[in-house]
Amino acid sequence: MMVDETFSKQELSRVSEEFLSLKRFTSGGRGPWHAVPDSDWNDWKWQLKHRINNLEHLEANLTYLSAEELQGAELANTKLALGITPYFFNLMDTNNPRCPIRRQVVPRVEETHQTSWDMSDPCGEDDHSPVPGLVHRYPDRVLFLVTDRCAAYCRYCTRSRLVSNASGYGFTPDYQRQIDYIRRHPEIRDVLLSGGDPLLLSDTKLEFLLKSLRDIPHLEFIRIGSRIPIFLPQRITPDLCEMLKQFHPLFMSIHTNHPRELTLEVKEGLERLANAGIPLGNQSVLLRGVNDSVPIMKALIQKLLMCRVRPYYLYQCDLISGSSHLRTSVRKGIEIMRQLRGHTTGYAVPQYVIDAPGGGGKVPINPEYILSHNSERVVIRNFEGKVFEYPEQVDLPETQEDSIACCSQTAEGISQD
Numbered sequence: 001m002m003v004d005e006t007f008s009k010q011e012l013s014r015v016s017e018e019f020l021s022l023k024r025f026t027s028g029g030r031g032p033w034h035a036v037p038d039s040d041w042n043d044w045k046w047q048l049k050h051r052i053n054n055l056e057h058l059e060a061n062l063t064y065l066s067a068e069e070l071q072g073a074e075l076a077n078t079k080l081a082l083g084i085t086p087y088f089f090n091l092m093d094t095n096n097p098r099c100p101i102r103r104q105v106v107p108r109v110e111e112t113h114q115t116s117w118d119m120s121d122p123c124g125e126d127d128h129s130p131v132p133g134l135v136h137r138y139p140d141r142v143l144f145l146v147t148d149r150c151a152a153y154c155r156y157c158t159r160s161r162l163v164s165n166a167s168g169y170g171f172t173p174d175y176q177r178q179i180d181y182i183r184r185h186p187e188i189r190d191v192l193l194s195g196g197d198p199l200l201l202s203d204t205k206l207e208f209l210l211k212s213l214r215d216i217p218h219l220e221f222i223r224i225g226s227r228i229p230i231f232l233p234q235r236i237t238p239d240l241c242e243m244l245k246q247f248h249p250l251f252m253s254i255h256t257n258h259p260r261e262l263t264l265e266v267k268e269g270l271e272r273l274a275n276a277g278i279p280l281g282n283q284s285v286l287l288r289g290v291n292d293s294v295p296i297m298k299a300l301i302q303k304l305l306m307c308r309v310r311p312y313y314l315y316q317c318d319l320i321s322g323s324s325h326l327r328t329s330v331r332k333g334i335e336i337m338r339q340l341r342g343h344t345t346g347y348a349v350p351q352y353v354i355d356a357p358g359g360g361g362k363v364p365i366n367p368e369y370i371l372s373h374n375s376e377r378v379v380i381r382n383f384e385g386k387v388f389e390y391p392e393q394v395d396l397p398e399t400q401e402d403s404i405a406c407c408s409q410t411a412e413g414i415s416q417d
C-alpha cells in the first residue's frame with residue numbers, strides 16, 4: 001500500500017483503528033431507560049409507545065441541544081413528525097448535534113429553508129397514482145403504500161409530504177381498491193410494499209395483504225421496503241419471520257445509512273429474516289455529515305455483508321423540501337463510488353442513482369470508466385487509474401444453423417434434467 005505523505009504512521013493507525021471500531025457490532029444499550037425491565041424493552045409495542053416525540057422529551061434526554069435543533073423541534077410537528085424509538089435514541093451522541101445518527105432524526109431549523117429546486121413530491125408519485133396509495137410508474141411493477149406511519153421519522157424523507165400526516169396530506173389507502181387494480185393489470189409482476197413502514201402493521205394485517213397479493217396469479221414477486229429492522233429491531237420477532245416465509249419469493253429492502261446503526265440487535269434481527277429465506281438488500285441515502293466519506297461508506301457496506309445484506313442502491317438525496325442542508329454534491333458521490341469499486345468486494349458496492357426529479361425514475365450514476373469507444377476498440381480505465389484497450393467485436397447476424405444448434409442444446413438440457 002502506498003503511504004500518503006500527508007499522513008504520519010500514528011495518524012494512519014488512528015484512522016484504521018477508527019475504521020475498525022465502526023465495523024464492530026455493539027449493543028445500543030439502555031441509556032436513560034436502564035431501569036426498564038427486559039420484557040418491556042424488548043417489546044416493540046413498548047418501544048413505539050415510549051418514543052421521543054416532542055421538544056420536552058428531547059430536552060429531558062439530550063445533554064445539549066443546539067439552537068438549530070431547538071427551533072427545528074418546535075416546528076417539526078407541522079411538517080414531518082418528530083419520533084425516535086428509545087432503542088434508536090441510544091445510538092445518538094447526546095452531547096453532539098453533529099452526530100451522524102442524530103442528524104438523521106432530530107429536526108433542525110434548516111428544514112424550513114427552501115431552495116428553488118425543492119419539491120414536495122420530488123419523484124412525481126402523486127402524478128402516477130391511479131388509485132390512492134398505489135404508484136404505477138414503471139410498466140411491470142407498482143409501489144403499494146400501506147400506511148403513512150413509521151417507527152421513527154427521517155428528516156430527509158422523500159415522502160414527507162404524506163408520512164406522519166403532520167402537514168395534513170390525509171393519506172387514505174384503500175387496500176381493496178389497490179389489490180383490485182393489481183388484479184386487473186396482468187402486466188404487473190412485482191409489488192413493492194412501502195409507506196410509511198409496512199412492518200408497523202400487525203402480523204395479522206400484513207398476512208392478509210400478502211395472502212391477497214399471492215392469490216393474484218400473474219404476480220411473481222413481492223418486496224417489502226422497511227427501516228424497522230434499523231429503528232426497531234424488536235419488531236423482527238420469530239412469529240413475524242414464520243409468517244413472512246409463507247410468501248416467497250419475498251425480498252426485503254432495508255434502509256440504513258451509517259455503520260453505527262448496525263448494532264448487535266440489528267444483526268440478530270437481520271439474521272432471523274435471512275434464516276427465513278428472505279433475500280435482503282439495503283438502500284442508503286448519501287447525506288452530508290452522515291455518510292459522505294469513503295471510510296464511513298466502506299465500513300457500512302462491509303458491515304452489511306456481515307449481516308447478510310447486499311448493498312443495493314446509494315441514492316443521491318432527493319430534492320425534498322427543506323433537505324438542502326443534508327444534500328451533498330453529485331461530484332462527491334461519484335468520488336466515493338470511484339473509491340469503492342475495485343477497492344472492496346464487488347457484492348458490497350451499491351449502485352449510485354439519482355431518482356430523476358419529477359418522476360423520471362432511477363438513473364445510474366457511475367465514475368467514467370470508458371475513455372473512448374469506436375468501431376475498433378473501447379478504451380477503459382480500471383480502479384487504479386490504469387488504461388487498457390479491448391478490441392471491439394463485430395456483431396455477426398445470427399444464421400439459421402446457429403438458432404437450430406441453440407434450440408437443440410436447450411432441448412437436450414431439458415431432457416437431461
Ligand code: SF4
Pocket residue numbers: 149150151152153154156157158159160163195196197227255
Ligand atoms: S422510514 Fe422511510 S418512509 Fe419513514 S420517514 Fe424514514 S425514509 Fe420516510
